Amino acid sequence: MRKLLAGVTLFCTSAFAFQGTAPVPLRGYTPEHSASEVSWEQKYRAIPEADRIKETMRRLALRPHHVGSVYDKDNADWLLAQLKAYGLDARIEEFTTLFPTPKSRKLELIRPDGTKFIPKLEESALKIDPTSGQKDEQLPTYNAFSRDGDVTAPLVYVNYGAPTDYEQLEAMGVSVKGAIVIARYGQTWRGIKPKLAAEKGAIGCLIYSDPKDDGYYVGDGYPEGPMRPADGVQRGSVMDMPVYPGDPQTPGVGAKPGVTLIPLDKVDTITKVPVMPISYEDALPLLKSLGGELVPENFRGALPITYHTGPSIAKAHLALAFNWDRKTLYNVIATIPGATLPDQWVIRGNHHDGWVNGAGDPVSGASAELDEARGLGELLKQGWKPARTIIYAFWDGEEPALLGSTEWVEFHAEELSKHAVAYFNSDGNGRGYFRAEGSHQLENFVDSVTKDITDPETKMSAYKREHLVAIARATPDTRAEVRSRADTRMPALGSGSDYTAFIHHLGISSINMGFGGEDQGGGQYHSIYDDFYWYTHFSDTDMSYGKALAQTAGTMMMRMADADVIPFQFTDLADTFKVYTNEVKRLADTMRAQIKEHNTQIGEGTYAALADPKKKRVTPPVEALTPYFNFAPLDQAIDDLSLAASEYDKAFAAHAATAPAGLNLQLIQSERVLLDPGGLPSRPWFQNMTYAPGFYTGYGVKTFPAIRETIEQKQYATVDTQISRVAAAVKREAELLKSATKTLNGN
């Protein structure tokens, strides 16, 4: 994409004056411009059609379309043809990346008497579900980026395989050294499970879907209901993406032909132990074989058994071998050149590859996105010209490791750093309430758009529905703020979809959005049952929320592309950074208090009092107290930022109409300045100092991660340094806003 915008020249807008009174113009727009924008946006929102979105889903989900499959390429070609048919400038951008697939999978439970239980490792084709029987094209159930291995060992059950689960097991004297762990899906991102198991000394890892988490406990099993059936399996990547996502052999570099590859045996994001996902039907005999104590209450799933920690007397034998091939990715990219600000890019993306048929994930989002592109194509024909350049991307290879988006971002890093204004992501979509997460300077903007979207079911605005649901679900402690805060709080972005490289590697303001929350779901996730039959029976069955997504995201693209001044708002950002600061301080205080209490109890003899001679319990040692840290630089920077943000707001209110062109170029940098080229401790690819996926959560975000994780991991000596680095990032944001304010004030 380095040549993406060749031939388009920068067109400077002349100064303009706000005129007229009501209605309140859109932020960053003059009243006249706002009126014409509103009119174009209304025209746009009349275009998306639920039935078209449904037909797109039927087409894209018709056959399995994982990376390297015939239908993956076929879908890319079809998407390209559609975009061209809409009159858009579209092309396919290829990369070639590592993508392992199973060569052989073996699992058996060998009982002391030599008899075996052999799990079937296969999902059933269902007569009622026409695509579930496409066995020839389906990937078998496996975890991508598991290493090869052949291990035999007793089993130990580790709950979700999260750090706190191991703490509980260790207190019970249970070790996983030399064992194969069996963990259940959920809570942490799946790649954390083998990573931590290996760190704790296990030699293999099985991950099963407990019915408590996405099976009959949650809702009726498929095909009577939407939840995972007895032999349903969740495929998925287990690459150590909290270190870096994308092609493991080309970190930081777009995987084009000729690029130097890290040899496979030097790649440290491939798992250290073999790992495989299984169904609960296959897991049940394994779990029944476990001896040892009863598990703690939070370890218990919904299988009709008494859960024990293990180890098992029977031994599990796990043997996995993979084809370590490099496959071609097909990113489909359409561009609408900006009429007046072509070097400012507004980007939209959703992946198109699936693990199998992928109707929910990702086609429900991708088919909405395609109808957005059609809508913008229509507007262009009617004479609409976006000020900024608009890019629509349909990513390939998201499922294995965010491959398509990451390689594209890495390849175009220099251009993107200069030109990208914002990135708007979606993925699977569902029925219910709007939800967005992302950069806090976009909170006001997102609300401004969702106020203009009609919720299909209630006919109130998507904003109002989301807001009222948030009020209903708030705790008595948080409700007053939910009611009164001017803009809806957006959670920060962790990982799990294609925004990752944009926001965390390049510092491009990003949003991830979608509708959902009314239906049970998740039981089809990454299985052969995530298909058209499932989606049209158990999710947004009439695609009215697919249409709402197309209306929402398309409006965002237009409003961001057309604004005279980029409508970022920074008091929300400053306010949220203050919340983060309070959280990391409280984390240190809470840890200190807990350790103090822990040490006191050891001294008092509490562990002796709780000792049950019938159970093994390990009394933990007295621990060093969490020291006090120097938060002063951060407090100072937050105060500076708060002040700078409100000064910017005042200047914006007074002078936005006469803002010089340079202001937008400053605003584009507002997420970039949060980067630190040194990156996060032990993972330099992640450069955004304000948020990142957790090193031990995988999906879940850690805000101010360099501070938070060094405290959590008790690397106390480095905390003050990390505070200073975060403070410096916040300070850069404050300085940027001061400059922007000067620009606005004309001095």
Next chain:
Amino acid sequence: MRKLLAGVTLFCTSAFAFQGTAPVPLRGYTPEHSASEVSWEQKYRAIPEADRIKETMRRLALRPHHVGSVYDKDNADWLLAQLKAYGLDARIEEFTTLFPTPKSRKLELIRPDGTKFIPKLEESALKIDPTSGQKDEQLPTYNAFSRDGDVTAPLVYVNYGAPTDYEQLEAMGVSVKGAIVIARYGQTWRGIKPKLAAEKGAIGCLIYSDPKDDGYYVGDGYPEGPMRPADGVQRGSVMDMPVYPGDPQTPGVGAKPGVTLIPLDKVDTITKVPVMPISYEDALPLLKSLGGELVPENFRGALPITYHTGPSIAKAHLALAFNWDRKTLYNVIATIPGATLPDQWVIRGNHHDGWVNGAGDPVSGASAELDEARGLGELLKQGWKPARTIIYAFWDGEEPALLGSTEWVEFHAEELSKHAVAYFNSDGNGRGYFRAEGSHQLENFVDSVTKDITDPETKMSAYKREHLVAIARATPDTRAEVRSRADTRMPALGSGSDYTAFIHHLGISSINMGFGGEDQGGGQYHSIYDDFYWYTHFSDTDMSYGKALAQTAGTMMMRMADADVIPFQFTDLADTFKVYTNEVKRLADTMRAQIKEHNTQIGEGTYAALADPKKKRVTPPVEALTPYFNFAPLDQAIDDLSLAASEYDKAFAAHAATAPAGLNLQLIQSERVLLDPGGLPSRPWFQNMTYAPGFYTGYGVKTFPAIRETIEQKQYATVDTQISRVAAAVKREAELLKSATKTLNGN
């Protein structure tokens, strides 16, 4: 027992003077007397023997021994013989009460196609468990005091059948009118389930044991583990005991021959609908037959199904008929006349009847109690003479309705009101931590005893173990108080065992105590498996905690019986009453805030926002706000009591050694003054204004119940009146203490 103490005359103690220094004497004892008491107590605690307690358990649990069974009478005769052999003055006191047993039980599920599922309603005899096969003597699985009935209707699942469960169902538009409800055991006392079901319009009630609550979810099923097996059933009473316990035909009167009986059809504590308990194996097909929506998360058990609310299309047919016979109860009563204060009675009790073999409930407590009696018999032979009269009771008929203890208390009401100092109850006992609940003026006393008891496992004192475990289990908010409060807080008494008539009807200071908490349990409860095999494999297998209970309760009896001044302590009581006051105030404030928020949300349109067109939801109406109540009389009374309690403490410290005999007679009244002869709203039998079993909880205590329940039930108009009545009771306590202080100060 009206003639229990005939021939014993009051012997007034002369005044005495405290002398000497260390060690700190027992509260209410002179130093010399304390030293001799300590020495006698030490002698006593050397007597109980674990092996004897085990043999007693083997004997008492050898055959089913419910009310009216051959072995119930046989056990009573055997207990009598033992007590006599210990040299005690013992007798059997008989009463005759209603005790229904099944004549016929029928349950079937009739499917639309006419086919039927017929549950087996039978627990399996197990080869490994020798008494489980005593089928000829076992009561069938049933709920005592269910009415007769023959009903056919669809099923609706109501979770635990508690008030909040019905609120959730009503919000979902689910009605039980004309249905048979199926509820799970747990949370509320079982009798609440049919009571509330009938109030809501159901015509029948089934209660099943979900494995989540006492089956494989909690621990391994019997006989591999202690938990309820697939066909295990919990028998139990469903009489409306929160109205009054004891013989339903003789409320308030001891059921001796010749007493006028309320006709059966006028008894309002028999259930309004037929009710029967079933196993989860029998429940499973019924639960699977339920249609309707998914249940809320808190309704879900551990069966491998998706729980639905119902109604079912299939119909359940429940037909029950009972023998409404009156049976003879055999209370075994032993008396040790007091040497110097014979008209002051210290009473100990544990029931001896079981639902079947009843090894855990009640024999684990009863066999410890018997060894206490043996121990005191031994001391008597060695020359010990208790100052006060000691009464040991082995109650019959506790299981159906606290029959034996209630009729005895009602029959001896006049004597007991005059003479009873305190009642010490136990019931089932287990392995682990000491726990007591009861009258707050006894908190200091209970700690003083448990400080002298050695925990069998840790060798620390039972007090210290209990205290440290409480610290470990406290929340960060409550831990500081747990650590620093001079005496251990005792929860107040609700109901569920034989202390009920003592504390709630007659106002006799009471304690319920036992050990437990280390083993999973409850899975054998009220089934044929609660027997010697179960108990000696899965609970206090070597009876070391049976011995500890005998040591603890026996020491309490001695220390209370011998004290020069009854060692009640009232600042604990005043402090706790202040907590109750704050709780009922907070209840009103919280309800008001919740209703206000609820009304606000209706106005905002929150219910409209949450409306899912695929689900039925009922928007609740705007509700009147909880008014403000006049807590001033209660605040004033609490202040008076706090002052009076600390004045009493000061006077006690200065003058207890020279206290005149009249002081004890005042102190005996310290729980009596909390009674109000008008009783609680709509249940006059419960006269204690400070605590009662909840009208809709059954076991669970409600403190200041007249206030709390009128607020909870939104009977706002009467709340101020109830506050005044409770304030008057507290005021009476304050006045009593002022008089006692005067007595101590000699003016």
